[in-house]
Amino acid sequence: MKHTIVILDAYTLSSNDSDWEYLKEFGDLTVYERTDEDQVAQRIHNATIVLTNDVPISSQAIRGAKNLQYISVMSTGYDAVDIETAHDRGIIVTNVPAYSTYSVSQMTFALLLEICHHVGYHDREVHIGRWQKTKDFFFSDFPGIELHGKTMGIVGYGQIGSAVAQIAHAFGMKVLAYTRNSKRKVPLPHVNFLPFDDLCRMSDIISFHIPATEETNNLVDSRTLSLMKRGAILINTSRGAIFDDIAVVNALKSGHLKAIGIDVLRREPPTDNNPLLQAPNCIITPHIAWYTDEAIKKCLDINRSNIIAFLQNKIINSV
Numbered sequence: 001m002k003h004t005i006v007i008l009d010a011y012t013l014s015s016n017d018s019d020w021e022y023l024k025e026f027g028d029l030t031v032y033e034r035t036d037e038d039q040v041a042q043r044i045h046n047a048t049i050v051l052t053n054d055v056p057i058s059s060q061a062i063r064g065a066k067n068l069q070y071i072s073v074m075s076t077g078y079d080a081v082d083i084e085t086a087h088d089r090g091i092i093v094t095n096v097p098a099y100s101t102y103s104v105s106q107m108t109f110a111l112l113l114e115i116c117h118h119v120g121y122h123d124r125e126v127h128i129g130r131w132q133k134t135k136d137f138f139f140s141d142f143p144g145i146e147l148h149g150k151t152m153g154i155v156g157y158g159q160i161g162s163a164v165a166q167i168a169h170a171f172g173m174k175v176l177a178y179t180r181n182s183k184r185k186v187p188l189p190h191v192n193f194l195p196f197d198d199l200c201r202m203s204d205i206i207s208f209h210i211p212a213t214e215e216t217n218n219l220v221d222s223r224t225l226s227l228m229k230r231g232a233i234l235i236n237t238s239r240g241a242i243f244d245d246i247a248v249v250n251a252l253k254s255g256h257l258k259a260i261g262i263d264v265l266r267r268e269p270p271t272d273n274n275p276l277l278q279a280p281n282c283i284i285t286p287h288i289a290w291y292t293d294e295a296i297k298k299c300l301d302i303n304r305s306n307i308i309a310f311l312q313n314k315i316i317n318s319v
Contacts, residue, residue: 003027003048003311004067008035012053013074013296013303022304026311044068049307052080054268059085070310074303075290076100077239078319079212094306094317098159099298100290104237105163107289108207111235111261114283116145148172153203155196155219156210156238157181164207165191176203200227205235212239222247231258237289240265249279257281263289 005023011033014020023029027048035043041061044050048067050057053074059082062068071081073095086093114120122140125131131139152168154161157179165175169190178196200206206228210216220234221244234257236243245266251257259281265274268287276282290299302317309316 001027003069004046005029005049005051006044006047007031007051008040008043008055008057009033009053013300019300023307041065049310051303051307054080056080058082062086062089062091070094070307072303072307072310073319074299077211079239083319092310092315093319094310094315095319096299096302096306097317099302100292100295101159101163103292103295104160104209104289105167107263107285108164108235108237109167111237111263111283111285112147112205112207112233115233115259115261115281116147118142118144147205150174150204151176151202153178153194153199153206155199155206155208157191157193158209160237161207161209164209173205197227200224201229203232204229205233207235208238208242210238210242212241216242218242218244220244220248222250225251225256228256230256232256233258234260234262236260236262236264238264240268245275249275249282252279252281259283263287 003026005027007020007030010020010031020029020031032043035055037056040055040057041064044057044061044065046067047065049070049072050065050068051072051074057071057080062082062085068089068091071086071091071093073081073093076095076097076099078093078095081093083093121142148171151174153176154164155178157165157177161177161179165177168175175191176199177191177193178199179193194202216239219242225247234248240262243262243266248257248260252260261283262276263285264287265276265284267274270277276284306317
C-alpha cells in the first residue's frame with residue numbers, strides 16, 4: 001500500500017532533506033518546515049501517516065483526516081496530540097522515548113550550576129573590562145553555592161530523573177525522589193523515595209521530570225511553594241504547565257525561592273507579558289535541553305524504527 005505521508009515541522013530535527021528520503025519508498029511525501037495550528041487540518045486532510053514534533057494535532061484535525069492511520073510524534077512528550085480522539089478513531093500514535101535522557105539531565109545541571117556560580121554574568125563582566133580595572137586578584141558580586149551536602153529532590157523518576165539522581169550523587173548531594181509509579185521505587189543506596197509534600201519540605205533543590213497532564217497542571221502552586229524551604233532552588237526541564245507562573249514569580253520576589261532555572265514555558269514561544277521574563281533570579285533557556293547532535297541523531301533513528309515497524313504491522317513505542 002502506498003501512503004500519503006506528511007511531516008508538519010521538519011525544521012525541529014533536520015535541515016537535511018536526506019533524513020527523510022527513506023519515506024519516499026513508502027508513498028507520496030510532503031515535507032513542511034513549519035506548520036501553524038490553523039494549517040494543520042488542511043495539511044493532514046488526505047494523509048495516512050503524519051509526523052509531528054511539537055505542532056498540535058487537535059481532535060477536530062484528527063476527525064477531519066478520514067484516511068489517517070498513524071501519527072508519529074518525533075519527541076518523548078506527546079501532549080501535542082489529542083490521544084483520546086486518535087484512539088477512538090483507531091489511529092496508532094507512537095513517540096520517541098529516552099532519546100534525550102543524557103542531554104536533558106546534563107542541562108538540568110547546566111541550569112543549576114549557572115545559579116550556583118553565575119558563570120554567564122561573570123563572563124560578561126570580564127569581557128566589558130571589569131576585571132582589568134579591579135585592584136584585587138578576583139571579583140565577584142555573588143558568593144557561590146556548593147552543592148556537596150545539599151539535598152536534591154527529584155520529582156518524576158523515569159529515565160531522566162534517575163540519570164539526574166546519579167549526577168547529584170556524584171556531586172555529593174543527598175537525593176530524594178518522588179514517583180507515582182511504584183515499579184520505579186526500587187531501593188537504591190543513594191536515593192530515598194518520599195511522598196511529594198515531604199520531598200518539598202526537605203529539599204534544598206527540586207528538579208522536575210514529569211509530563212504535562214491534568215494531574216500535573218499547576219503542580220507547583222502557592223500551596224506547594226509554601227511547603228518548601230526558604231531559599232529553595234527549582235529546576236524545570238520537563239513541561240512549563242506544571243508551574244503556576246504567578247505563584248512562582250511571587251515566591252521569587254518575596255525571596256522564598258532563591259532562584260529558578262527553566263528550559264520550558266507554558267506557552268512557547270512566550271508572549272512579551274509572560275511574568276517570568278521579568279522575574280528576579282530566573283534563568284530561562286529556550287527549550288534546548290534535548291537539542292544536542294547526539295540526541296537528535298538518536299531521535300531520528302528511533303523515529304525511523306517506529307515508522308518502519310508500523311509499516312510492517314509490528315507496532316513499537318505506542319502511546
